[in-house]
Amino acid sequence: MVSQIYHTSAITKSSAGFQSIPFSNASITFNSNKASTASFNSTKKLNEGDKIRIIGDNHREFGGQIIKQGAKLRDGAYSYECIDYTRLFFGETVANYNKWTSYQIIKDLLDTLGYSTAGLKPTTKRHGPLKWKAVTRWDIIQELRGYDYRSGQLIECYVNPDGTLIYQPMPQTHEGYIFKSAYDYNQEYDASNIITGASTIYDDNKGNISFLASSKDANMMAVWGRIIDIEEGC
Numbered sequence: 001m002v003s004q005i006y007h008t009s010a011i012t013k014s015s016a017g018f019q020s021i022p023f024s025n026a027s028i029t030f031n032s033n034k035a036s037t038a039s040f041n042s043t044k045k046l047n048e049g050d051k052i053r054i055i056g057d058n059h060r061e062f063g064g065q066i067i068k069q070g071a072k073l074r075d076g077a078y079s080y081e082c083i084d085y086t087r088l089f090f091g092e093t094v095a096n097y098n099k100w101t102s103y104q105i106i107k108d109l110l111d112t113l114g115y116s117t118a119g120l121k122p123t124t125k126r127h128g129p130l131k132w133k134a135v136t137r138w139d140i141i142q143e144l145r146g147y148d149y150r151s152g153q154l155i156e157c158y159v160n161p162d163g164t165l166i167y168q169p170m171p172q173t174h175e176g177y178i179f180k181s182a183y184d185y186n187q188e189y190d191a192s193n194i195i196t197g198a199s200t201i202y203d204d205n206k207g208n209i210s211f212l213a214s215s216k217d218a219n220m221m222a223v224w225g226r227i228i229d230i231e232e233g234c
Contacts, residue, residue, distance in 0.1 A: 002026040005040060006053040011222050018053055021046075024077065028054060028062050032158070033142055035086040038062050041077040049223040052082050053161060063161025065224070067194070085163035087194065088115070089138040091227040094201060094209055098128035102144040102155075105130070106167055109137050113226050119160065121168030125151040133209065134201075134230040141167065163225070196220040200233040 005026060006018035026040040038054055046066055054062040063085060070079030093112075097105050103123045110117050127147050132140055145155045145167075154170040197216030203209050212233045216226075 002028070002040075002054055002056045002059075004055050005042070006055070007044070007046060007050060009047065009050045018051070026054065028056075028059060030059070030062075034138075035090075036062065036064070036084040038064065038082040038084075039080065040082075041073060041079050043075075043077045045078060046080060052080075061161045063163070084159060085161070085225075086138065086159045088159070088163055088225045088227065089141065089165065090136050091195065091197075092134045092136050092230040093140070093228070094133050094230060095135075095140065096129075096131045098130070099126045100128060100130075101126050102148050102167070105144060106141060106165070109140065110165065113228075115226075116164045119164045119166040119168070123148055123153060123155070123169060125153060133203065134232075141165070194220075194224050195227055195229045196224050197226070197228045198231050199228055200231045202233050 002023075004020050005023045007021045008017040008019065010017045021042050021044045023040045023042045026038070028036065028038045030036045038052070040054075046069065048066050048069060050066045052062070052064055052066060062082075064082045064087070065085075066080050067083050068081040070081070072078055091113075093109065095105070095109065097108075100108075101123045102125070103120055105127075107117050107120055110120075125148055127144070141157065145157050148155050148169075155167060156170045157165075157167050159165050197214065199214040200212040201209050202212055214228075216228070221227075
Protein backbone atom coordinates (compact mmCIF):
# COMPACT_ATOMS: atom_id res chain seq x y z
CA MET A 1 0.00 0.00 0.00
CA VAL A 2 1.38 3.42 -1.00
CA SER A 3 1.34 5.72 2.03
CA GLN A 4 2.61 8.96 0.52
CA ILE A 5 4.18 10.50 -2.58
CA TYR A 6 6.74 13.28 -2.26
CA HIS A 7 7.87 15.62 -5.02
CA THR A 8 10.56 18.19 -5.73
CA SER A 9 11.62 20.06 -8.83
CA ALA A 10 15.11 20.74 -7.35
CA ILE A 11 17.96 19.73 -9.65
CA THR A 12 20.68 18.90 -7.14
CA LYS A 13 20.39 16.01 -4.71
CA SER A 14 21.53 18.20 -1.84
CA SER A 15 18.49 20.46 -2.32
CA ALA A 16 15.99 18.00 -0.99
CA GLY A 17 12.88 20.16 -0.67
CA PHE A 18 10.53 17.18 -1.02
CA GLN A 19 6.90 17.94 -0.24
CA SER A 20 3.93 15.60 -0.11
CA ILE A 21 1.39 15.87 -2.92
CA PRO A 22 -2.17 14.60 -3.37
CA PHE A 23 -2.38 11.42 -5.44
CA SER A 24 -4.55 8.50 -6.50
CA ASN A 25 -4.19 5.21 -8.40
CA ALA A 26 -0.51 4.80 -7.50
CA SER A 27 1.25 1.70 -8.80
CA ILE A 28 4.88 0.51 -8.60
CA THR A 29 6.63 -2.26 -10.52
CA PHE A 30 9.88 -3.28 -8.85
CA ASN A 31 12.37 -5.16 -11.05
CA SER A 32 15.54 -6.87 -9.87
CA ASN A 33 17.53 -6.63 -13.11
CA LYS A 34 16.19 -3.58 -14.93
CA ALA A 35 14.62 -0.25 -14.12
CA SER A 36 11.65 -0.12 -11.76
CA THR A 37 8.71 2.05 -12.75
CA ALA A 38 5.79 3.79 -11.10
CA SER A 39 2.64 5.62 -12.13
CA PHE A 40 0.11 7.77 -10.32
CA ASN A 41 -2.45 10.52 -10.80
CA SER A 42 -2.30 13.90 -9.09
CA THR A 43 -4.14 17.19 -9.26
CA LYS A 44 -0.77 18.93 -8.88
CA LYS A 45 0.88 19.99 -12.16
CA LEU A 46 4.34 18.40 -12.39
CA ASN A 47 7.05 18.40 -15.05
CA GLU A 48 9.25 15.83 -16.75
CA GLY A 49 12.47 15.39 -14.79
CA ASP A 50 10.88 16.26 -11.44
CA LYS A 51 12.02 13.95 -8.64
CA ILE A 52 9.58 11.59 -6.94
CA ARG A 53 9.73 9.56 -3.73
CA ILE A 54 7.03 6.97 -3.03
CA ILE A 55 6.86 5.54 0.47
CA GLY A 56 4.64 2.70 1.64
CA ASP A 57 4.10 0.31 4.52
CA ASN A 58 4.66 -2.91 2.58
CA HIS A 59 7.23 -2.07 -0.10
CA ARG A 60 10.68 -0.53 -0.27
CA GLU A 61 10.95 3.15 -1.04
CA PHE A 62 10.81 4.20 -4.69
CA GLY A 63 13.00 7.06 -5.85
CA GLY A 64 13.10 8.33 -9.42
CA GLN A 65 11.94 10.94 -11.89
CA ILE A 66 8.89 11.72 -13.99
CA ILE A 67 9.53 10.70 -17.59
CA LYS A 68 6.06 11.09 -19.01
CA GLN A 69 3.12 13.34 -18.26
CA GLY A 70 -0.20 12.09 -19.46
CA ALA A 71 -3.31 13.99 -20.45
CA LYS A 72 -5.43 15.79 -17.92
CA LEU A 73 -8.12 13.46 -16.61
CA ARG A 74 -11.83 14.14 -16.19
CA ASP A 75 -11.48 14.63 -12.43
CA GLY A 76 -8.93 17.40 -12.97
CA ALA A 77 -5.91 15.23 -12.19
CA TYR A 78 -2.91 14.50 -14.40
CA SER A 79 -1.43 11.07 -15.00
CA TYR A 80 2.31 10.55 -14.53
CA GLU A 81 4.84 7.82 -15.28
CA CYS A 82 8.17 7.53 -13.47
CA ILE A 83 11.39 5.55 -13.77
CA ASP A 84 13.80 4.91 -10.94
CA TYR A 85 17.48 5.85 -10.82
CA THR A 86 18.60 2.62 -12.50
CA ARG A 87 18.25 4.88 -15.54
CA LEU A 88 21.53 6.56 -14.54
CA PHE A 89 23.40 3.45 -15.67
CA PHE A 90 21.85 3.16 -19.15
CA GLY A 91 24.66 5.09 -20.85
CA GLU A 92 27.11 3.10 -22.98
CA THR A 93 30.84 2.78 -22.43
CA VAL A 94 34.00 1.13 -23.75
CA ALA A 95 35.89 -0.90 -21.16
CA ASN A 96 38.73 -3.41 -20.99
CA TYR A 97 39.82 -5.22 -17.81
CA ASN A 98 41.93 -8.22 -16.90
CA LYS A 99 42.12 -9.95 -13.52
CA TRP A 100 39.90 -7.35 -11.83
CA THR A 101 37.11 -8.19 -9.41
CA SER A 102 33.56 -7.00 -10.06
CA TYR A 103 33.96 -4.55 -7.21
CA GLN A 104 37.06 -3.02 -8.81
CA ILE A 105 35.48 -2.85 -12.27
CA ILE A 106 32.22 -1.27 -11.11
CA LYS A 107 34.05 1.19 -8.86
CA ASP A 108 36.15 2.28 -11.84
CA LEU A 109 33.03 2.70 -14.00
CA LEU A 110 31.34 4.83 -11.34
CA ASP A 111 34.46 6.89 -10.67
CA THR A 112 34.59 7.94 -14.33
CA LEU A 113 31.06 9.33 -13.99
CA GLY A 114 31.56 10.93 -10.60
CA TYR A 115 28.88 8.66 -9.09
CA SER A 116 28.90 7.54 -5.48
CA THR A 117 30.63 4.22 -4.73
CA ALA A 118 29.36 4.07 -1.15
CA GLY A 119 27.03 1.16 -1.95
CA LEU A 120 29.77 -1.15 -3.26
CA LYS A 121 31.30 -3.94 -1.19
CA PRO A 122 34.41 -5.99 -2.18
CA THR A 123 33.92 -9.20 -4.14
CA THR A 124 36.43 -12.05 -4.35
CA LYS A 125 36.44 -13.49 -7.88
CA ARG A 126 38.94 -11.98 -10.34
CA HIS A 127 37.58 -12.03 -13.90
CA GLY A 128 39.33 -11.66 -17.14
CA PRO A 129 40.09 -10.77 -19.68
CA LEU A 130 36.86 -8.81 -20.18
CA LYS A 131 36.18 -6.33 -22.95
CA TRP A 132 33.09 -4.31 -23.79
CA LYS A 133 32.45 -1.94 -26.68
CA ALA A 134 29.42 0.36 -26.70
CA VAL A 135 27.71 -1.61 -23.92
CA THR A 136 25.52 0.00 -21.27
CA ARG A 137 26.97 0.11 -17.78
CA TRP A 138 23.86 -1.62 -16.44
CA ASP A 139 24.41 -4.54 -18.84
CA ILE A 140 28.03 -4.77 -17.67
CA ILE A 141 26.92 -4.78 -14.03
CA GLN A 142 24.38 -7.55 -14.69
CA GLU A 143 26.97 -9.57 -16.61
CA LEU A 144 29.41 -9.28 -13.70
CA ARG A 145 26.63 -10.27 -11.35
CA GLY A 146 26.19 -13.47 -13.35
CA TYR A 147 29.92 -14.21 -13.25
CA ASP A 148 29.98 -13.74 -9.49
CA TYR A 149 26.99 -16.05 -9.11
CA ARG A 150 28.68 -18.78 -11.12
CA SER A 151 31.76 -18.41 -8.94
CA GLY A 152 29.59 -19.08 -5.88
CA GLN A 153 29.02 -15.51 -4.68
CA LEU A 154 25.44 -14.25 -4.49
CA ILE A 155 25.11 -10.53 -5.13
CA GLU A 156 22.51 -8.04 -3.94
CA CYS A 157 22.21 -5.47 -6.71
CA TYR A 158 19.84 -2.52 -7.07
CA VAL A 159 19.82 1.27 -7.18
CA ASN A 160 18.55 2.91 -4.01
CA PRO A 161 16.15 5.91 -3.85
CA ASP A 162 19.11 8.32 -3.74
CA GLY A 163 20.55 6.98 -7.01
CA THR A 164 23.37 5.02 -5.33
CA LEU A 165 24.19 1.62 -6.79
CA ILE A 166 24.10 -1.19 -4.23
CA TYR A 167 26.35 -4.08 -5.26
CA GLN A 168 27.41 -6.30 -2.40
CA PRO A 169 27.80 -10.00 -1.62
CA MET A 170 24.95 -11.74 0.17
CA PRO A 171 25.36 -14.49 2.76
CA GLN A 172 24.72 -18.02 1.56
CA THR A 173 22.04 -18.28 4.21
CA HIS A 174 19.62 -15.67 5.40
CA GLU A 175 17.04 -16.22 8.13
CA GLY A 176 17.18 -19.95 7.54
CA TYR A 177 16.70 -19.84 3.76
CA ILE A 178 19.36 -20.93 1.25
CA PHE A 179 19.57 -18.96 -2.01
CA LYS A 180 20.37 -21.19 -4.98
CA SER A 181 18.84 -19.46 -7.99
CA ALA A 182 20.42 -16.88 -10.30
CA TYR A 183 18.83 -13.62 -11.27
CA ASP A 184 17.72 -13.52 -14.89
CA TYR A 185 19.65 -11.23 -17.20
CA ASN A 186 17.58 -9.06 -19.54
CA GLN A 187 18.70 -6.29 -21.88
CA GLU A 188 15.20 -4.92 -22.41
CA TYR A 189 14.55 -1.57 -20.77
CA ASP A 190 11.08 -0.58 -19.74
CA ALA A 191 11.25 3.20 -20.07
CA SER A 192 12.88 5.97 -22.07
CA ASN A 193 16.65 5.74 -22.46
CA ILE A 194 17.51 9.39 -21.88
CA ILE A 195 20.95 10.31 -23.22
CA THR A 196 22.61 13.55 -22.06
CA GLY A 197 25.91 13.27 -23.94
CA ALA A 198 27.92 11.26 -26.45
CA SER A 199 31.47 10.10 -27.09
CA THR A 200 32.68 9.36 -30.62
CA ILE A 201 35.14 6.48 -30.98
CA TYR A 202 37.23 4.97 -33.77
CA ASP A 203 37.72 1.20 -33.89
CA ASP A 204 40.45 -0.11 -36.22
CA ASN A 205 39.09 -3.69 -35.89
CA LYS A 206 42.44 -4.75 -34.42
CA GLY A 207 41.46 -4.27 -30.82
CA ASN A 208 42.44 -0.60 -30.75
CA ILE A 209 39.84 2.02 -29.86
CA SER A 210 40.49 5.76 -29.92
CA PHE A 211 38.23 8.47 -28.53
CA LEU A 212 37.78 11.16 -31.17
CA ALA A 213 35.43 13.64 -29.52
CA SER A 214 32.83 14.05 -26.82
CA SER A 215 29.85 16.30 -26.31
CA LYS A 216 27.29 16.86 -23.60
CA ASP A 217 24.18 18.87 -22.93
CA ALA A 218 24.83 20.61 -19.61
CA ASN A 219 21.17 21.49 -19.10
CA MET A 220 19.95 17.94 -19.67
CA MET A 221 22.78 16.56 -17.57
CA ALA A 222 21.77 18.80 -14.67
CA VAL A 223 18.27 17.32 -14.71
CA TRP A 224 18.84 13.70 -15.77
CA GLY A 225 22.43 12.99 -14.73
CA ARG A 226 25.51 11.94 -16.67
CA ILE A 227 24.28 9.37 -19.22
CA ILE A 228 26.79 9.09 -22.02
CA ASP A 229 26.22 7.20 -25.27
CA ILE A 230 28.87 5.85 -27.68
CA GLU A 231 28.97 6.59 -31.42
CA GLU A 232 31.39 5.18 -33.98
CA GLY A 233 33.24 7.64 -36.18
CA CYS A 234 35.57 7.19 -39.12
